[in-house]
Amino acid sequence: MDSGIKVFSFDVDGTLVSQEFADCVWLRGIPEAYAAKHALSFEHAFEFVKREYDNIGENRIEWYNIRFWLRKFNLKIAYEKLFEKYEAEVKIYTEVESVLKVLKEAGYVLVVNSNAATEFIDFQIQPIRKYFSHVFSATSDFGELKKSNGHYAQVCEILDVKPQEVVHTGDHFVFDFLNPRRIGITAYYLDRSRDAMPAVNGNDEFLISDLNELLDAFELI
Template identity: 45%
Template sequence: MIRIISLDMDGTLVNSRFVDKVWMEGMPRLYAESTGLDLPAAREYVIGEYMKIGSDHLEWYDLKFWIDKFGLSIGKEELLELYEDEIEVYPEVEEVLELLSENYELVVTSNAAREFIDIELDGLQGYFREVFSATSDFREVKKSPLLYGAICAHLDARPFEVLHIGDHYSYDYESALDAGLDALFLDRRGERQGPEVIGDLREAVELIGGCA
């Protein structure tokens, strides 16, 4: 019997515009200003440095690491605040959280660093019992079955009591299933079909009703 619902953040609760702006516009623009490079050249250099590290390393997700690496005179909170107007919660989210919170405990399980989660969930945090960052809290770069197991242990829940919903087929769906959780794959692009594939979170409410 499901009693806890875990939700991914970027691509699930909020779209990725804010994150993309910080990394792909904010960091290159600040580097251009500090070095005198034109923006295209700065962007090419910055992205090239990202790629050298790669997403399998914790530094990839560490805003302060990159600010220091590029010698920028800005704090990570200040950088995030420059783009906070770009944060956009998907239109059905508040209604769905309101409905789900009536019968289930809700948590967020995100790969994003804690500083991104805190600003993106501003106004929504009251719905959630806890918020977990794979990179900040567990020093894990991906949401693995071991990570889901650790979260279940922290919540004092057996895996089959937890349902995870997210938009990455491997890390949100397959890894959660491998850990013994139930899972729904959120495919907002409509590229997959199946009984555990949903197009938005309203469809999750309908399916979860059958899990209660």
């Protein structure tokens, strides 16, 4: 099938890997380190840290930056150490590697497009990094809070492809589905829980529950 597609792009959290690792780092690792430093109970430290997260909020770019938070809380621990502590929590979804392998062998260029900071992406995708030619972080690379249509346009420019030559898949309805579609990218909305969203409005063929369905759609099975 000649679909004119050259690039397959993927979100990270909830798409390639589960959310557990990031949650452990932010909601266990950092409060624990803060508790140890100030001889507080975990609960007190958690409350304080959580309040500070909320004060900055996800609409400020610092919120995504682990170095900022370690500095702010004056914690003398390298983020790499925190990451190592929770390495066992990194869970790449079971079908991911085999799907990437098929796409790669079929000659497609594979890229990652995430809101997460580069440090988080790199650490979590290590075992499958070899399949990707580019890893784009909206926050670290473009200083954007979320993957906007402008983000996707910049990525197409860097890859030197038209939006019509790109397929993007992710689990956020706005950042992974509506925004890439605005510029003509073929987007698939991934709903791993299958509590299907009927509101895709006649776009049901673009609603998938795991990545194997991409292979079906592009006749690679």
